[in-house]
Amino acid sequence: MNKKRIAIQGIRGSFHEEAAFKHFGEDIETIECDSFKATCEALKHKKADYVVMAIENSIAGSLLPNYNLLQEYRFAIIGETYLNIQLHLLALPGVKLEDIKFVESHPIALRQCGDFFDEHPHLKVSEGMDTAACAKKIADNKLTNTAAVANNLAAKLYGLEVLDRRIETNKKNYTRFLILAPTATENPKANKASISFQTDNSIGSLAKILNYFADNNINLSKIQSMPVLGRRNEYIFHVDLEWQTLAEYEKAIRKTLKRTVNFNILGEYEKNEKV
CATH class of the missing domain: 3.30.70.260 (ACT domain)
Incomplete structure (x- = not known):
């Protein structure tokens, strides 16, 4: 039986993949895309069966460009899922916090950890395209002076250790994701x-x-x-x-x-x- 192909913005180990696992289970094929528009293109051209798309965050608010994509592509919303966004400081095994000089992550993730960085002013923060991509960069390049802010899934996938857990300032931080399909199907449980x-x-x-x-x-x-x-x-x-x-x-x-x-x-x- 063929696995369901789920298009996500970002790479494996991202919060979008975590949301896909939560909704569909882990026996899926993840289709990595550089942008939200690229996920829609993958669905349009039948390179994916579904899209998992973030639509709002309890701290950052609505992702307005994604509402434009909903209008442009007119895919059917067939479900939703919520993730409690838990952010950890990840580094190579054996690296200690005092070894870290640089921290990289998605700009929104970095903003959500403001209190942590206020407590560690020596850390130089830089923005990356994706939380998981920053974790993968550390693993691929064996960076011993750099940490990433990402989730447990990225730590497990890229062989990193958690230096500091739950560094997000607001612990009640949720993101809502929509599940998109090419066409609607009748759902008797719809409410x-x-x-x-x-x-x-x-x-x-x-x-x-x-x-x-x-x-x-x-x-x-x-x-x-x-x-x-x-x-x-x-x-x-x-x-x-x-x-x-x-x-x-x-x-x-x-x-x-x-x-x-x-x-x-x-x-x-x-x-x-x-x-």
Whole structure:
């Protein structure tokens, strides 16, 4: 039986691969991509079966360029998963903290470890493209004076040791990942949806639409506005909805269709609680 091919931004050992393992299990083929757009291209050209894409972080906020990719490619969102982002200081076996002069990682990961670097001002911090790639660089080049900020998966994969564990400043740090597929499949357990739409510029137009959901007991778990490219004062709204009763959700959607333009259901899937 062929393994599922999962496209991720970054290389093996990254948080994206960890999220893929969490959703699909570890018996998968990871397709490494240099960018989020490249993951979409891999799915479009059937070089991957699914994409795992970060969409928001509890500290850094929304990844706005990825909302543009959702609009551009129109893949189906078939699921979501959350990771508690735990960041460790990794180095070659036998290297001690006092040997370290340089630390490399993804810029967002470095920013999330500000307190640690304040306590170790002698460390020179530099940005890399990916947490796992920085770990791999240390292993490949046998760098004894450099550490990486990455996860346990990268440490295990590239043979590094944890010098200092959980160096992130905020321990309640979560990233939400979307699972994308070429087309939607019916999910009888679906109780969450991601939709997008535009409204006119009349007073209260958005409020009226949001009230349709409130009137039908639909919880709005997220609202994200994005400018429409090339059009002044026009915005597209991305909304995540959660429901208890399918009939109420469908009723709210029917009403919303009448009041919006460029309406799209990006995906209907099962809500995944943070773990």
